[in-house]
Amino acid sequence: MKIIKRNISAKDGSGSIVIRCEVPEDLWHLYNLLQENQGDMVKSTTFRKVTKESSTGSVTSNKVRLKLKIEIEKVEFDPDSEEIRLSGPNREESEHVKMGAYHTLSLGLNMNFTVEKLCWDQVFLDRLEEASIPERGAEVAAVVMASGLAHVCLVTSHMTLCKQKIDMSIPKKRAGSSNHSKATSRFYEAVYRAILQYVDFEKIKCILIASPGFVKDDFYKYLVTESVRRDDRPFIENKSKFVLCKSSSGHKHALEEVFSDSAIMSRLTETKFTKEVEILNRFMRLIDTNPDKAYYGYLHVNQANEEMAIEHLLVTDELFRSTDIATRKKYVSLVESVRERGGNVFIFSTLHVSGSQLQQVSGVAAILRFPLPDIADLEDEAEREEEDSEEEDDNHFPQTEYDR
Secondary structure: OEEEEEEEOOOOOOEEEEEEOOOHHHHHHHHHHOOOOOOOEEEEEEEEEEEEEOOOOOEEEEEEEEEEEEEOOEEEEEOOOOEEEEEEEEOOOOOOOOOOOEEEEEEOOOOEEEEEEOOOOHHHHHHHHHHOOOOOOOOEEEEEEEOOEEEEEEEOOOOEEEEEEEEOOOOOOOOOOOHHHHHHHHHHHHHHHHHHHHOOOOOOOEEEEEEOOOHHHHHHHHHHHHHHHHOOHHHHHOHHHEEEEEOOOOOHHHHHHHHOOHHHHHHOOOOOOHHHHHHHHHHHHHHHHOHHHEEEOHHHHHHHHHOOOEEEEEEEHHHHHOOOHHHHHHHHHHHHHHHHOOOEEEEEOOOOHHHHHHHOOOOEEEEEOOOOOOHHHHHHHHHHHHHHHHHHHHHOOOOOOOOO
16 A cells, blocks of 8 residues: 555544555555544545536436545445445535535545545554555465365455355266266366466465365376476476365365464464464464463453453454444554553454454454453452442441440
8 A cells, every 4th residue: 555645633633645555455454444424534536427408408418537525424345356335425516516415436456545534543543554564465375175166365464365266066976987087177277277367476475275185186286287288387486385285175264274273374484464373373272271361352351451461462353443433442442552561462354264263252352461360250359349348448437426
């Protein structure tokens, strides 16, 4: 993401930023910057159908290119089409569009547009800084496959992008029939071409091929044989980047199992998203082995923060997209408080397999520096202390003549 111009008030955090998204992951960051019904506005070039009536009564309509500023009431992000759609009323005078008239803007790659906010809080500013780092992008490719089904994916630090789904019917093996082997060859050929089309071997550090059974092994043999026969240099020169691993199915969600395998993660140590996956795996292990050091749910995590016990805070971006101002503010406050007290904060994308796992356990979790008793015990203890304090006050209350 390129930040072309920044104009933010140091007094109250209000202001605008001119942005250009350069890679698909930038759109994900932008999606997390934009909030519905919170006064956010976006100004961008768009097209609108304009109808004109002549003095004779004839009506003509044509599409006009113009700039509009809309107040965001609805945001939709489609990672597959690499587009964000914003809907809301027009907030700037225009020759062709009335004030308050509704319009839908489409934001894509390599477009300049302006984002205005009433307050750019620290979480927004951190995301802008992260998005503007130039060396980001997909470093891992993954092919999750089964017989007749494959998903070719690119894995960035925040998203798992499915670039192509291949679904073919493969008949069962029958004696004297070659239909099974022919269909399998067609399937392997489709996967082979998809990898060649979508994987940039200069940027990708590792290519995972996962499947149940021996599908991955058979496909890899096909890939090696065909690449030599066709002299496809990208495959021949990067054979060391392929890693075969086991999954329970050919569906995209099977990547969760792949990333939970320590042997596979050791091969990905140089990639950017590894740290988040490792910290989530560590949290999941602690739930089983030492639950007093693994808390989840806002009330429990906030209590641990009050005890200054949080070493690592794990939170999903979904919680910061809340339309309720109070909900967003309490999570922003939690993040800032943990950082002030020396803790590390990891914000997970729900578009990434690790983020969807974290979302299943409330979306907020913490790994503690030291074990804490159960929150219920802490609350009971606090109540007992309060009761003891009240009894002491009663005992020290001065006697009256009625007590005598």
